[in-house]
Amino acid sequence: MMPSFGRRRTWTSLLVGLALFFILSRLRNLRYGGPDTFAFGAPAPSGSAHDKGPGYRHPPSRWTSLKLHYQVPSMRQFPKGQPLALPKVQKSFGSESASDRDVRLRRQAAVKKTFLRCWDSYRANAWLSDELAPVTGGKRDLFGGWGATLVDSLDTLWIMGLRSEFDEAVTAAANISFETTSLHEISVFETNIRYLGGFLAAYDLSGDKRLLQKAKEVGDMLYIAFDTPNRMPVARWNPHTASRGQYQTAQDSVLLAEIGSFSLEFIRLSLLTGDPKWFDAVQRIMEEFEKQQQTTQLPGMWPVVVNARTQAFNKHSDYTLGAMADSMYEYLPKTHALVGGLLPMYRDMYEAAMDTAIRYNLFRPMVPDEKDILMSGMVSTTTESGKIVATLRPEAQHLSCFIGGMFALGGKLIDNQTHVDKGEKLADGCVWAYQASPLGIMPEVFRMVPCKSADNCPWNEEEWMKAIVKTAGQNTEKLDVARAEALIAQKRLPRGFTNVQDTRYILRPEAIESVFILYRITGRPDLLESAWAMFEAIDLNTRTELANSAMGDVMVTDGKPSLSDSMESFWLGETLKYFYLVFSEPDVIDLDEYVFNTEAHPFKRLLPSS
Ligand SMILES: *[C@@H]1O[C@H](CO)[C@@H](O)[C@H](O)[C@H]1NC(C)=O
Ligand SMILES: *[C@@H]1O[C@H](CO)[C@@H](O)[C@H](O)[C@H]1NC(C)=O
16 A cells, blocks of 8 residues: 555545655655764764763754754744633533443453553564564564654553553653664654654653653754745655755645644643744744635635645645645644633634535535434535636545544534534544444445435435446446446445445544544443444454554455554554543543644643633
């Protein structure tokens, strides 16, 4: 498959033209043939890191000794003043019956057991590597080789109360050097959400200063990727040439998510260290997005591909909340929450963007039980005789399942019940898709039939069959029943699905993420049952001797599904964390005190002093 990208990586079949193909072909984390340790251009501080202490790398990182080519004339400063009391997010939960509690705790213990099994295997077989290969027991370094699974799991270990494992992991993580990598190119986005996010959250939870130090080291490294003439970051970044002081320019084609998902981590880091440079760096990007928000072909939203070099964020014609755009939108309400409303632009941008997305991207799919659910598709714009025409592609992606949680959380924060309701229907849409799939696991990407009316959507078998034939590329007015039946059998399509473009399940978190957020907001008990069914289906079907693995085809109706020997760090960092939290007491990582980054790392929100 294509390599990763978007909020939670992994590019599927959303071809949005050659430009993207070009980007993706460049996204592979190529192995670097040269020396591993960066050849810093500026003189290093005297003495090597190891001279100074028992195994820890000490500040300042050599990244801070590089001379910047493009200093900012003046730094933006974080606004002074009291954070606001934002509307309450979580429902007030009443008392729980003893039997409900028993069931919940048993389920929670099962999640923890699965986590520990994977963690122990990672520790035994792939310690300090980015990932364990869960079938063969090998290891992989695709995220810089800085122990992505280790860093992504720190806060999960803390939350699950695994203190001795946490202490051991922090000691190991404190010794990771961000002055060396075996990769030729790294994704600034992934490094930010996994490593910087992982350290910040583990620090916010535990208060261990070594973790803040590591967060700062990652931040100091990433800051160099912003040293370009217009201060836009180099999204796919060569740290080797950067360390030698080479001049850099931002790229012409970058994905919205790659350039628009820094605010949570960078602002939190500035707040914790008192150094405004990260806040300044992210504000320069977001102010530009704000300026151009109403100038795109789908005003309110930004296209999935933007030009970071020229700062044209309004040119392309594909608009989605899903893969490649995703966390750009997700970070708007979450940053509003993080800073306690002190930066109103985030709230304003979010409201305007969602107003457009509700109108164009969300659709109610036709399903056999006529359930009132929503999905979010891709919109493409064309100009026809001077007018812009928007066309919806009714596609559901597992990656897009985070949108339900985003709408519900965002709706609470901006006090708009319409948004909360949309969030609920979106989350229910993903639960529906899990239940409708043969193994109880939703595939990566599939198509559906959009209803003509969102209010009333009777199931129509003929229309479904017609859509199957049409999706397969044959556009006839008359229904070809034989052809439709052949396609249904061949593609093993459950009723409601018209095609499955990508049959994988790669241990993704987004569906349980939304179920967790909706549960905390609504307290609906059926969500706990859905969560448990999802967990059981996933754990059963992805389990290996060692851990859990991504699956090739969740649409199999006979025989054991094939496993692809991959366990990305988000399985321990996100998926199992959300499964654990949905079965926790509601005050564990209370959404009125914490906000999760796109890699499920919870940061402390600024709250008014009481
Ligand atoms: C830290 O890393 C160095 C090599 O990078 C290693 O020699 C040392 O033993 C490590 N210390 C700890 C405490 O893991
Ligand atoms: C709530 O959101 C909807 C959809 O974006 C919008 O039409 C409506 O005006 C909003 N309501 C308020 C009170 O802002």
